[in-house]
Amino acid sequence: MKLFDALQSGRVIVSDGAMGTMLQMRGLPVGELPELWNLTHPDDVRAVHSAYVEAGANLICTNTFGGARIHLQRAGQADRLVEINQRAVEIARDACAERAMVVCSIGPLGEMLEPYGDISEEDAAAQFSEQAQALCAASPDAILLETFYDIAELRVAATAVAGAGLPVMASMTFTQHGRTITGATPQAAAETAGELGFVAFGANCGTGPEHVIRVIEAMAATDHPPLLAQPNAGLPQTQSDGTLVYTQNPQVFAEYAPKFREAGCAIIGGCCGSTPDHIRSVRTALEQAAHPLLQA
Ligand SMILES: [Zn+2]
Structure with a gap:
């Protein structure tokens, strides 16, 4: 099934959970770019995707969150940009085996646009466009611009990836106080998302579901695309060595899934710290609350 049909079906689409923290559990050193594992440890990346497919995820996000030139350059791997991104789509496609859709993850550039930072809009657009072209050459089902915190950067990214001709979804990250770190409100974000033509829009990462539910409820009160x-x-x-750990167990995490649905979410999944068990529990909680699910 394709994303447009899935959204039209009125059923809940379950997406996958974390990739980065799952790869860390498989030995990815903290500070190493997870995207490099598409080339060096493809079996580990595939195994994480497969575990999410087995847990019932309908959408699988590629291991390409930091696959733009600026991130790869810091790791001295910019010359492998095309290979890293294309391979990621192939690995995800392989793991999905037609049971789930492949969504290309594209994250923010990690630096503010001018005049607040050093990146010009033109450079940012070129970076997003370059990554999207590399990803799309391997025929994914959709693009997800995720974990954005600046509406201006999201706007640049949306315009830059539109040329790929795929459905584009987006999500932004809010602090526990309900705004992005640049001060954007859920209402302003959702209204901009409507203008930018995203097929779905919402919130990811940040803090736990107990905070994200309030963001989603605020978005739901606006003129918005389907929510995620x-x-x-x-x-x-934060641990003593500086690493972050996420301790919410699958059952507590999943208690929020029906609440997200009732607030209007079409797509529900997880971000950092979530595991295939969290996603399985999300499906169970939605089933128990009698919400119709897209078949896995
Ligand atoms: Zn996250």
Whole structure:
């Protein structure tokens, strides 16, 4: 099934959970770019995707969140940009085996646009466009611009990836106080999302579902595209070595899934710290609340 039909069906679409923290559990050193594992550890990346497909995810996001030139350059791997992004789509496609849709994850550039930062709009647009072209050459089903915090950057990204001709979804990250770190409100974000033509829009990462639900409820009160929620598994706790751990167990995490649906979400999944068990529990909680699910 394709994304437009899935959204039209009125059924809940379950998306996958974390990739980065799952790869860390498989030995990815903290600080190493997870995207490099598309080339060096493809079996580990495929195994994480497969576990989400088995858990009932309808959407599988590629391991390409940091696949833009600016991120790869820092790791001295910019010359492998096309290979890293294309391989990611192939690995996800392979793991999905027609049972789930492949969605290309594209994250923000990690630096503010001018005049607040050093990146010009032209450079940012070129980076997003370059990554989208590399991804789309491997025929994914959709693009997801995720974890954005600046509406101006999201606007540049949306315009840059539109040329790929695929459905584009987006989500932004809000703090526990309900705004992005640049001060955008859920209402302003959702209204902009409507203008930008996203097929779905919502909130991901950040803090746990207990905070993201309030963001979604605020978005639901506006003129908005179909909503999506992919929260982290709770508020991260910082360890003594600086790493973040997420401790919300699958059952507590999944208690929010029916609430997201009731607030109007069409797509529900997880972000950092969530695991295939969290996604399986999300399906169970939605089934128990008698919400119709897209078949997995
Ligand atoms: Zn996250």
